[in-house]
Amino acid sequence: xxxxxxxxxxxxxxxxxxxxxxxxxxLFVVRHVSPLPEELLEGGASECATAAEAASRSxxxxxxxxxxxxxxxxxxxxxxxxxxxQPGTTVLDMSSISPxxxxxxxxxxxxxxxxxxxAPVSGGEVGAKGASLTIMAGGSGETFERVRxxxxxxxxxxxxxxxxxxxxxxxxxNQIIVALTIEAVGEALLxxxxxxxxxxxxxxxxxxxxxxxxxxxxxxxxxxxxxxDPGFRIALHQKDLGLALEGARALGISLxxxxxxxxxxxxxxxxxWSDLDHSGLVKALEVLAGHEIA
Amino acid sequence: xxxxxxxxxxxxxxxxxxxxxxxxxxLFVVRHVSPLPEELLEGGASECATAAEAASRSxxxxxxxxxxxxxxxxxxxxxxxxxxxQPGTTVLDMSSISPxxxxxxxxxxxxxxxxxxxAPVSGGEVGAKGASLTIMAGGSGETFERVRxxxxxxxxxxxxxxxxxxxxxxxxxNQIIVALTIEAVGEALLxxxxxxxxxxxxxxxxxxxxxxxxxxxxxxxxxxxxxxDPGFRIALHQKDLGLALEGARALGISLxxxxxxxxxxxxxxxxxWSDLDHSGLVKALEVLAGHEIA
Numbered sequence: 001x002x003x004x005x006x007x008x009x010x011x012x013x014x015x016x017x018x019x020x021x022x023x024x025x026x027l028f029v030v031r032h033v034s035p036l037p038e039e040l041l042e043g044g045a046s047e048c049a050t051a052a053e054a055a056s057r058s059x060x061x062x063x064x065x066x067x068x069x070x071x072x073x074x075x076x077x078x079x080x081x082x083x084x085x086q087p088g089t090t091v092l093d094m095s096s097i098s099p100x101x102x103x104x105x106x107x108x109x110x111x112x113x114x115x116x117x118x119a120p121v122s123g124g125e126v127g128a129k130g131a132s133l134t135i136m137a138g139g140s141g142e143t144f145e146r147v148r149x150x151x152x153x154x155x156x157x158x159x160x161x162x163x164x165x166x167x168x169x170x171x172x173x174n175q176i177i178v179a180l181t182i183e184a185v186g187e188a189l190l191x192x193x194x195x196x197x198x199x200x201x202x203x204x205x206x207x208x209x210x211x212x213x214x215x216x217x218x219x220x221x222x223x224x225x226x227x228x229d230p231g232f233r234i235a236l237h238q239k240d241l242g243l244a245l246e247g248a249r250a251l252g253i254s255l256x257x258x259x260x261x262x263x264x265x266x267x268x269x270x271x272x273w274s275d276l277d278h279s280g281l282v283k284a285l286e287v288l289a290g291h292e293i294a
Numbered sequence: 295x296x297x298x299x300x301x302x303x304x305x306x307x308x309x310x311x312x313x314x315x316x317x318x319x320x321l322f323v324v325r326h327v328s329p330l331p332e333e334l335l336e337g338g339a340s341e342c343a344t345a346a347e348a349a350s351r352s353x354x355x356x357x358x359x360x361x362x363x364x365x366x367x368x369x370x371x372x373x374x375x376x377x378x379x380q381p382g383t384t385v386l387d388m389s390s391i392s393p394x395x396x397x398x399x400x401x402x403x404x405x406x407x408x409x410x411x412x413a414p415v416s417g418g419e420v421g422a423k424g425a426s427l428t429i430m431a432g433g434s435g436e437t438f439e440r441v442r443x444x445x446x447x448x449x450x451x452x453x454x455x456x457x458x459x460x461x462x463x464x465x466x467x468n469q470i471i472v473a474l475t476i477e478a479v480g481e482a483l484l485x486x487x488x489x490x491x492x493x494x495x496x497x498x499x500x501x502x503x504x505x506x507x508x509x510x511x512x513x514x515x516x517x518x519x520x521x522x523d524p525g526f527r528i529a530l531h532q533k534d535l536g537l538a539l540e541g542a543r544a545l546g547i548s549l550x551x552x553x554x555x556x557x558x559x560x561x562x563x564x565x566x567w568s569d570l571d572h573s574g575l576v577k578a579l580e581v582l583a584g585h586e587i588a
Contacts, residue, residue, distance in 0.1 A: 134503030184474030
């Protein structure tokens with residue numbers, strides 16, 4: 001069994017840590033903004049004063065926080081993980097953050113004699129609770145194999161994509177496809193609806209063919225039934241498309257439809273819809289058309 | 295068994311007509327540009343001098359031609375279907391054409407005492423040969439039920455979406471989603487590749503998750519393996535996105551990413567790639583980036 005510092009016990013991290021604990025691993029946790037989850041403390045998790053203390057008592061440190069600056073703060077801020085790391089510890093960042101800064105974080109962790117694996121996830125709260133997350137890892141094969149048994153407790157579809165940063169790059173690619181497919185389904189259902197055709201029947205007719213996808217199935221249904229409670233919030237997808245567009249500029253490539261999708265997300269934010277599910281992107285198209293799908 | 299005039303024996307129409315003949319239906323065909331398929335003539339198809347003659351000898355007229363003006367010519371031109379139609383005949387247009395003009399064609403056919411069903415397909419040559427096409431129909435329920443046994447010989451996923459024109463509207467929606475998902479996969483794999491990550495492994499990592507789709511599977515592989523032989527040609531998808539964008543203007547809606555996808559298709563045409571498979575859309579993104587995925 002492994003001693004694990006788990007930093008970031010939010011909507012995603014909490015059930016993920018629960019799966020690790022349920023399998024018999026020992027958790028070291030740190031109180032941040034909210035109270036620590038009762039079920040983890042009752043399950044034997046040790047509360048530590050700082051991330052540094054949690055790291056010093058662990059063989060693996062898992063971080064699951066919202067954004068790049070959060071990872072930087074948790075790892076390298078005052079009382080952060082880096083202050084407590086023992087050589088040989090593995091740092092496993094499962095947050096979705098910048099691939100470029102990930103490489104810098106990994107270098108700084110390597111200076112402490114430790115290994116770094118980026119392993120962001122896809123699948124949302126449902127995937128976290130059901131241990132069915134898609135996990136995209138970047139790092140050495142050796143590090144990956146060492147933590148793979150832990151990853152298998154949290155996910156169902158686990159791939160070592162490449163070296164450090166490749167997991168985050170793959171996650172950005174994932175978020176590009178998801179955002180643009182939601183936008184595509186929105187354009188298609190809006191077209192049908194404005195032409196007087198029932199968008200629900202269009203969705204059904206297309207499900208079995210080449211236009212079919214999980215996005216058409218799940219988010220197409222959300223658009224037709226107007227159920228925009230998250231799910232995955234527009235504000236978070238704005239962050240991820242930000243990584244795509246900053247990355248595109250840094251890498252020297254052009255992502256025209258990701259840019260437009262981000263502008264539509266920005267329009268949603270302008271309308272006060274940041275906390276809607278990302279399928280609510282269709283509402284920006286509806287505003288432009290002066291017509292609602294349903 | 296039904297007497298069927300089948301107009302348009304190209305890559306799609308030829309195997310579709312073959313399935314009807316194999317099930318025992320009697321075909322009436324018209325020589326157009328190319329010689330008539332030997333296997334259909336050997337199977338007993340009757341060669342007619344004009345579409346009018348073929349229509350006059352049939353209970354159902356099926357049209358499967360490239361574009362809106364072709365349907366208009368075949369139906370209403372000199373020696374066209376309308377000249378030979380007997381009252382009570384069903385006209386079944388399986389071409390992919392304008393939903394708006396489809397409604398006009400249906401009205402003109404109704405004046406002859408005949409029924410009209412638009413029933414465009416998705417699934418390409420593979421689907422046509424395998425009788426596994428997705429068929430999206432528009433018309434009355436009565437007309438649909440009458441020809442459903444014929445549709446079932448050609449397709450596997452058959453939906454009456456709504457009234458006349460709804461099939462074509464649904465097909466446009468299909469083509470919007472397919473084009474934009476291809477574009478999305480192209481942006482995502484280009485991002486990964488330029489960041490130094492193997493796009494083939496990204497594709498595999500994403501297949502099981504929310505970014506997964508037939509497009510990622512089939513066209514993502516084409517992009518990675520550089521197999522851009524059609525398949526479905528860029529020139530044809532340009533036509534379909536043209537229907538989407540003309541429709542958007544006529545209906546009063548805005549389809550920003552369909553517009554950009556069309557411009558990327560136009561760029562492909564400018565580079566001489568009109569006859570590549572539509573997954574070749576990624577090559578326009580590659581030109582913009584000065585970087586090829588693989």
